[in-house]
Amino acid sequence: xxxxxxxxxxxxxxxxxxxxxxxxxxxxxxxxxxxxxxxxxxxxxxxxxxxxxxxxxxxxxxxxxxxxxxxxxxxxxxxxxxxxxxxxxxxxxxxxxxxxxxxxxxxxxxxxxxxxxxxxxxxxxxxxxxxxxxxxxxxxxxxxxxxxxxxxxxxxxxxxxxxxxxxxxxxxxxxxxxxxxxxxxxxxxxxxxxxxxxxxxxxxxxxxxxxxxxxxxxxxxxxxxxxxxxxxxxxxxxxxxxxxxxxxxxxxxxxxxxxxxxxxxxxxxxxxxxxxxxxxxxxxxxxxxxxxxxxxxxxxxxxxxxxxxxxxxxxxxxxxxxxxxxxxxxxxxxxxxxxxxxxxxxxxxxxxxxxxxxxxxxxxxxxxxxxxxxxxxxxxxxxxxxxxxxxxxxxxxxxxxxxxxxxxxxxxxxxxxxxxxxxxxxxxxxxxxxxxxxxxxxxxxxxxxxxxxxxxxxxxxxxxxxxxxxxxxxxxxxxxxxxxxxxxxxxxxxxxxxxxxxxxxxxxxxxxxxxxxxxxxxxxxxxxxxxxxxxxxxxxxxxxxxxxxxxxxxxxxxxxxxxxxxxxxx
Amino acid sequence: xxxxxxxxxxxxxxxxxxxxxxxxxxxxxxxxxxxxxxxxxxxxxxxxxxxxxxxxxxxxxxxxxxxxxxxxxxxxxxxxxxxxxxxxxxxxxxxxxxxxxxxxxxxxxxxxxxxxxxxxxxxxxxxxxxxxxxxxxxxxxxxxxxxxxxxxxxxxxxxxxxxxxxxxxxxxxxxxxxxxxxxxxxxxxxxxx
Numbered sequence: 138x139x140x141x142x143x144x145x146x147x148x149x150x151x152x153x154x155x156x157x158x159x160x161x162x163x164x165x166x167x168x169x170x171x172x173x174x175x176x177x178x179x180x181x182x183x184x185x186x187x188x189x190x191x192x193x194x195x196x197x198x199x200x201x202x203x204x205x206x207x208x209x210x211x212x213x214x215x216x217x218x219x220x221x222x223x224x225x226x227x228x229x230x231x232x233x234x235x236x237x238x239x240x241x242x243x244x245x246x247x248x249x250x251x252x253x254x255x256x257x258x259x260x261x262x263x264x265x266x267x268x269x270x271x272x273x274x275x276x277x278x279x280x281x282x283x284x285x286x287x288x289x290x291x292x293x294x295x296x297x298x299x300x301x302x303x304x305x306x307x308x309x310x311x312x313x314x315x316x317x318x319x320x321x322x323x324x325x326x327x328x329x330x331x332x333x334x335x336x337x338x339x340x341x342x343x344x345x346x347x348x349x350x351x352x353x354x355x356x357x358x359x360x361x362x363x364x365x366x367x368x369x370x371x372x373x374x375x376x377x378x379x380x381x382x383x384x385x386x387x388x389x390x391x392x393x394x395x396x397x398x399x400x401x402x403x404x405x406x407x408x409x410x411x412x413x414x415x416x417x418x419x420x421x422x423x424x425x426x427x428x429x430x431x432x433x434x435x436x437x438x439x440x441x442x443x444x445x446x447x448x449x450x451x452x453x454x455x456x457x458x459x460x461x462x463x464x465x466x467x468x469x470x471x472x473x474x475x476x477x478x479x480x481x482x483x484x485x486x487x488x489x490x491x492x493x494x495x496x497x498x499x500x501x502x503x504x505x506x507x508x509x510x511x512x513x514x515x516x517x518x519x520x521x522x523x524x525x526x527x528x529x530x531x532x533x534x535x536x537x538x539x540x541x542x543x544x545x546x547x548x549x550x551x552x553x554x555x556x557x558x559x560x561x562x563x564x565x566x567x568x569x570x571x572x573x574x575x576x577x578x579x580x581x582x583x584x585x586x587x588x589x590x591x592x593x594x595x596x597x598x599x600x601x602x603x604x605x606x607x608x609x610x611x612x613x614x615x616x617x618x619x620x621x622x623x624x625x626x627x628x629x630x631x632x633x634x635x636x637x638x639x640x641x642x643x644x645x646x647x648x649x650x651x652x653x654x655x656x657x658x659x660x661x662x663x664x665x666x667x668x669x670x671x672x673x674x675x676x677x678x679x680x681x682x683x684x685x686x687x688x689x690x691x692x693x694x695x696x697x698x699x700x701x702x703x704x705x706x707x
Numbered sequence: 708x709x710x711x712x713x714x715x716x717x718x719x720x721x722x723x724x725x726x727x728x729x730x731x732x733x734x735x736x737x738x739x740x741x742x743x744x745x746x747x748x749x750x751x752x753x754x755x756x757x758x759x760x761x762x763x764x765x766x767x768x769x770x771x772x773x774x775x776x777x778x779x780x781x782x783x784x785x786x787x788x789x790x791x792x793x794x795x796x797x798x799x800x801x802x803x804x805x806x807x808x809x810x811x812x813x814x815x816x817x818x819x820x821x822x823x824x825x826x827x828x829x830x831x832x833x834x835x836x837x838x839x840x841x842x843x844x845x846x847x848x849x850x851x852x853x854x855x856x857x858x859x860x861x862x863x864x865x866x867x868x869x870x871x872x873x874x875x876x877x878x879x880x881x882x883x884x885x886x887x888x889x890x891x892x893x894x895x896x897x898x899x900x
Contacts, residue, residue: 195878196865196899201797202789203861208796324885365880367900492892495883496900532896533864533874537857540849541841544834545776551864552778552873554889554896 150176150396152698153418153433155403155448158255160671160687161439162381162389163298167695168437169394173702176396176431177389178420180440181251183399184258186382189372191226199225215239218246219636222259227370230259238589240578245592246635247443253399254382255441256638259370262351262378262498263525264304265681266295266315270509275677278519281471281569282647284676285657288315294689294696301388302379302688303357305499306349314504314523314681321354322347323499327488328528328557333501335618343506343614348525350499351379351685360384365495378498398431400424402585405452406436406461406667414707415461415667421585435666435698435707439691442472442672443575446643447590449654449661449669450577462644462661468654469576471569472594473642473678478632479604480524481611482560483620492530492554500527503561503614505680507606518602519568522680524611526561530554559620563607566680568599569642573634594634604629639683641672659694666707670694755803757794761810763826765790768813769859771833778873781863789862802854809851813840865899874898 151173154164165177196202204210205228210217216231217223223231232249239247250256269288276283292315299318307322325333325347333345352363360383361375369378376383389395401420407430409416417432438445446469452461460468503524507513533551536542573594581589608625615623634640647653650662655674661667670691672683679686701707757765766787773781781787794803814824817836821828825836840852863869870876876898 193878195867195870197867197870200792202865204793204797206796207799210799323883326885363883365883366878490889492887492889493883493885494877494887494891494897495880496897497883497885530896532899533860536860540853540856543772543837543856545774548773548776548778548780548863551860552896553894 147417147430147432148176149417149432150174151433151702152176152435152437153178153431154437154439155418156255156438156440156444156671157253157381157386157397158250158439158441158671159257159260159381159684160691161255161437162257162385163688163691164437164439164668164670164695165395166385166389167692168699169389169392171695171699172392172394173699174394174396175389176398176433177386178401178403178418178431179253179255179397179399180402180423181253181255181399183397184253184372184382186376186380186387187372187374188382189258189374190229191371192368192374194226194371201225212236215246216248218631218633219248219638220631222248224370226368227259230256230370230372236584238581238583240581240589240591242591242593243595244633245575245594246633247590247592247640248635248638249441249444253386253397254380257380258372258382260351260380260684261682262369263502263682264299264302264306264317264349264351264685265502265523266317267291267679267681267686268313268315270313270505271677271679274520275569280519280677281571282645282649282652282676285646285648285653290657291686291689291693294693295685297692298685298688301358302351302384302685303353303360304349304351304685305347305354307346309344309346309504311344311504313509317349319349320357323350323352323354323497325501326493326528327491328485328559329501331487332528332559332614332618332620336503336614339617340614343503345501345503348499348502352498353377358384363498365497367496367498369498401429402587403440403448404428404585404587406438406448407432408452408454408457408461408664410454410456413456413664415664421587423585426585434702435668437691437694437698438667438669438673439671442641442643442675443590445669445671445673446575447577447588449644451588457663462654462664462667464650464663465652465654467571467645467652469643470571470574471642471645472573472575472592472634472640473567473569473675474594474634475564475637475639475678475680476567476596476600476604476629476632476634477562477564477637478628479565479607479611479626480526480560480562481608481615481623481625482558483615483618483623484556484558485620486556488557497527500525501561507610515606518599518606520566520599520603520680522563522565522603522607524561524563526559528557528559530557559615559618561611561614563604563611564637564680564682565600565603565607567596567634567678569645569677570597575643592635596629596632596634601629639672639678641675641678641683644669644673645676646674647676658697659690660697665701668694668698755795757791757807760814760824760826761807762787762791764810764814764824765806765855767826767828767833768810768837768855769862771830771837772856772859773863779868781859784863784866784868786859786862786866789866790858793858793862805847805850805854809848809855812848813851870898
């Protein structure tokens with residue numbers, strides 16, 4: 138691409154939303170339902186709800202059964218680092234690393250889905266609310282900057298998005314994990330119930346609850362009930378989990394106000410220096426390489442934490458030589474993810490005559506119990522962690538590990554379920570460090586002329602100290618449940634930043650334009666008609682899965698934006 | 708590695724499940740460093756083929772690992788062809804090398820000691836050879852057996868015949884029953900979704 142591309146045409150809308158994943162889908166729906174003419178930009182291909190090519194395939198329908206070809210794997214070397222994203226059932230939902238390169242000063246696993254719906258098709262669907270424990274932590278501890286909002290500001294918006302998305306779960310009355318507007322909870326199996334009772338009885342009432350999941354346990358707003366196939370990451374033909382494709386985009390289209398523009402890479406947010414406002418978004422058509430300027434009164438960046446940040450960094454002007462809205466110098470910094478891949482597992486001989494029917498796409502959750510009050514205060518680290526896990530009976534795959542066995546009896550045994558096993562892994566909070574950052578390398582460009590992102594991010598002392606407790610506490614709970622062959626693990630190497638796919642924080646919200654990028658309404662401090670409502674906005678990362686918070690912040694920001702437009706402030 | 712425990716699986720694998728299985732794996736047979744190495748394994752260019760001799764030896768090995776009894780054996784559900792396809796299109800360069808060097812060494816050893824390549828031995832002799840590999844002090848021999856077992860077990864249990872007949876196949880359960888007697892499935896495990 139030349140640095141002064143030929144602009145071939147222009148179009149004008151009320152609002153432009155960049156990115157069609159969880160945040161962008163919500164922005165499109167909320168703004169369109171409020172009457173705005175919305176243009177939704179997506180860099181990848183279109184995917185209509187139901188257009189899920191592998192959804193009904195069995196293992197034997199895939200040539201490599203459980204593997205993509207060696208050639209295909211070579212194009213997804215980084216996406217494959219998770220160990221589950223490049224399975225043949227879902228590899229088509231993850232980016233091609235050859236066409237979409239990035240660079241790493243330190244290893245960073247950047248998982249991306251370049252298609253309409255983005256990662257809303259493949260997300261883990263675990264949906265938890267942040268609490269004031271999270272929103273107040275930075276201020277109380279003197280870490281980074283204070284969140285400009287508190288739980289009361291976002292609570293009604295959690296209600297709002299939960300009612301539409303459909304979250305199944307159990308109310309527990311915990312201050313650190315606020316209850317929501319839940320559909321009926323899924324059920325725990327026999328071993329999970331046993332562990333739940335054991336840790337409550339023996340560890341001072343510690344709570345284990347069923348995962349709060351964006352999977353429907355009854356029909357909801359025209360979408361079907363979960364069929365317990367556990368094939369969610371292929372796309373659900375029943376619409377039984379929340380995705381942009383099944384949920385927000387159909388609602389947005391129903392208004393008649395939405396225009397979807399796939400194959401459009403956002404290259405920069407256009408800035409009108411005379412007005413001190415953004416005037417639109419410049420895109421490159423990924424197929425024709427045509428450059429198009431789209432104009433609008435407001436712009437919502439929902440392209441994912443990294444991509445929205447990169448877009449702002451790439452939007453330079455006389456006023457903003459270091460990236461749009463980057464007066465603070467914090468744009469691209471304070472990159473966070475959850476650290477995980479640490480926990481324990483064990484087995485039991487109990488319940489040998491019990492089993493389950495159906496593949497539940499959800500597990501159990503053990504809410505944070507460290508640093509939640511004076512009694513649980515730790516001297517060795519700040520913040521805390523929660524556990525996800527599940528119990529099941531092992532299947533034939535256990536035979537792969539039974540290296541000394543073969544023959545007819547071995548085969549016969551593998552047809553039967555093995556012992557019950559229970560495992561939990563912790564998801565830990567990571568502090569926001571200015572040193573953990575991403576930047577652009579303008580000397581290296583992708584096929585569409587865009588500079589590539591370079592990551593420099595690593596865990597520090599607080600995270601590493603926390604991990605010791607994450608493993609020890611897991612072992613302690615499994616011991617309390619009387620399991621045997623308990624084994625702890627801490628795979629810190631493969632818990633590289635990014636691997637948890639909860640990357641966030643690189644355009645943080647704050648009270649002071651000198652130390653933050655966004656205000657309390659997700660507006661760029663100095664360019665108030667630009668909103669960033671994906672993970673980039675996060676001031677700290679809590680320890681719970683963040684997507685529900687992105688949904689709530691997006692809906693809240695949309696409401697504010699339209700109110701400001703009506704008041705003619707935008 | 709092609710096992711469900713790490714880089715890929717036979718069914719839907721969420722992050723939670725992947726971690727769960729990684730946990731069991733890390734606690735079990737393999738060291739974390741091996742798992743880490745596996746996750747970063749570099750794939751090969753496609754197009755290679757196993758030689759006829761290698762085909763024969765691996766097919767014979769597969770049939771001793773999962774032999775025909777009153778239920779189908781490896782050959783009955785196409786495991787030998789599956790091994791060939793995995794080799795040609797799906798295994799990494801390192802894994803292919805493990806297979807070809809391992810099977811070459813196996814045939815050479817059998818011929819030197821017993822006068823015949825592996826595929827031509829009696830069943831009991833083949834079992835002795837497998838036990839020798841299991842107890843081998845040579846890491847390359849053990850890795851050859853580990854990888855072969857893995858491909859064979861995956862190929863067998865992800866075949867349509869086994870998935871629909873020996874295992875309990877219910878592709879659209881429609882509901883989750885958290886606690887049923889094992890007798891309701893006749894003692895069989897569910898097919899992986």
